[in-house]
Amino acid sequence: MSESFTAKQVAEHKDVDKGLYIIIDSGVYSLESFVDEHPGGAKILKRVGGKDASKQFWKYHNEGVLKKYGPKLKVGDLKEEAKL
Template identity: 35%
Template sequence: MGWLKRTSHPTVNHATSEDIPKPTSAHIEHIPSGTAPLPRYPAAPLSTPDAALQFIPAEEIAKRTSAESGGLLIVVDDIVYDCTQFLSEHPGGEQVIRSFAGTDCSWQFWRFHGKKEMQEFGRPLRVARTAGAKNRFKEPPRYIGLRRLGDEWD
């Protein structure tokens, strides 16, 4: 255990308090990268009808996948929602929303949510409308009504 023993050598200069660098608030995370961050889209007032929302092209929405890129946007039925602040509140967890960042998730959304949730939680997150946003996953077919109801139910 001799290698753990601390000894001083007469020729070694020990640092004084003046030699120790002072901490600064300049961190590597705050060094400008040369590109300005994308601006966030403001939430639309609750009274604004969906048809009156501003239009954002689907290509622009695809770039918005995190807070650093101007907000995490998702699309449900051609309406754009900024879910950046809602991530930590989502009952299904953050990863569910993150997996659809910048894309359409309409059929997945409606499989787990109803109109009441959309009015209560979704409407305050609306920022715009769009067209042409792609869903990465093909919707599986749902088979409903394979049997025909007829006279045999007397």
């Protein structure tokens, strides 16, 4: 079963030591095991750690990349938070 995360929980995982998480659309992905394999380099992943990286991801990747790597990197989904 997939875990649910708030944006605040994802933000706590902003570096490799804390488990580098990013958000793509509504999915939460753990990248600490992938950071050294990323063809664009580790620096770009570390820059978006703990944040919603959807805009940056879709700018440089197509749907095939998410289909290929998503299943092994996805750790959960983003919870919908109440808007006050």
